[in-house]
Amino acid sequence: MTAAIAPALYRVLSPPRSEGGKAVAVFADASGDLQARAAAAGVPLSVFVEAVDVGGVSLRVFTPTQEKGSSDSGALAALAFLQTQSELLDVVEVQMGGEIMPAQLCGGEWLLRQGDVGVTEVPALDLSPLGLGVRSVQIASASRPNLVIEVADLGALEAFSPDAEGIAAVNRATGTTGLVLYTPGGPDRAEVSFRAFGPLKGFLEDGASSNMFACLVGVLGAQGRLPTDLKMLRGAQRMPGAPARLTAQFTPAANGAADVWVGGRAERVSP
Template identity: 75%
Template sequence: MTPTETFAHYRVLSPPGPEGGKTVAVFQGASGDLQAQAAQSGAPLSVFVGSADVAGVSLRVFTPGKEKGTSDSGALAALAFLQPQGVLLDVVDVTMGGEVMPAQLCGGEWLLRQGDVTARKVEADLSPLGVTGGTAWIASAGRPNLAVEVADLAALEGFTPDADAISGLNRATDTTGLILFTMGGPNRADVSFRAFGPLKGFLEDGASSNMFACLVGVLGVTGRLPTTTNMIRGAQRMPGAPSRLTAQFTPADNGAADVWVGGRAERFQP
């Protein structure tokens, strides 16, 4: 950042190539009218670094219209911005919106701790989704989500979400979001998925750390986590906005323990 610049743009959780991921503006310092600065940044998400030292980072996160509170993507962008400055250890606490989330640098990517994930198989009527023959699980890393496996990548990418159908299924299963997934994927992904949450206020999320953590738990109870490594790559396949996420995990009989999720954040000039 040059003396004339006030913020830098980052692409967060992006797959290889020039597109995808989430765009975040990172501001060095949190002073003045933060909401006005966020609105002028040209990014859908802006994060302001209030303080940073070897043990912790304090952030405030805004959309162009309001303060967001917490954002994994915002935290990952801020950590990537600060790390070359030499002010952070490889393990730090990130404070946002009154919450504290541990973060660690792993293989050049920052990961945020999502916690332990539990998962169990459940019977559910999937016909309102237009999904036939699918198997469903309820998985939770603090918020219960319904995970449904589809036949292949074509079925995943061809799915057309219906907010009413998804909301009805979530209410019927006492869950808050829907994850559709299939094994494998582009760029040597271990698993591909899409994440929906009309009950949370959005139809589809392009990069969801919490939902990927839940999916890791489902893969744990079905015996499909890697056995030669404790890392897994996920390709999130929202049409027109692909993302790639990395998770670190400890296998557990009822899901996965100590799950951390993150990915790369690269500075770019819009």
């Protein structure tokens, strides 16, 4: 019997000089008991390469206890790994969990297409369950609607203590599934800092959320606050104890942002 090849361990979307982001194990093959191999990997997320050619990859993604379906972080780690193992075009298709998502290599980082983001204003709303000061409120959607709220400054953002029931109540009142809090600026020259919450999605806070960052990019586009030169934006996601750094590429639009791609660096941390 041939021994299974050990996975390559990657840290995805971590800020510079930080061990934040997400740890992902990348397996070069998809043979045997994938769930058992994922459980033995010792990290929250494992991705298995089923097939690869120059224009596309097919992946399966697992947590230690179940198959996840799709994962942007898993795809970014797999693409970074495969880029060192075989020839990939700068634009490829990633198939995972029954979905096909375009990916592109930009400035040494892989980005995944999140699609067009639409933004709408929020009618009068009681935000007292959140217990924080608010500067602006919008709903943004890139396949899933999120409530996007600007807070006073980085201190207020980082001091926010999430309450699952309060966030869920505000999401239900607005017909949204998640909450994004943000403020301009951030560490390491980030243009915006944010946190992402989703009790109705099954988690309290996500440390690195591509889709929710895309929604924030749409809100900034609707407000006319996106960069007009490089069409790129750096975001610092500030989950306490697990910071992340995401990159977005976009086309500004009057009611949001079009053709939004989100990703970031994936660094190999084991042989």
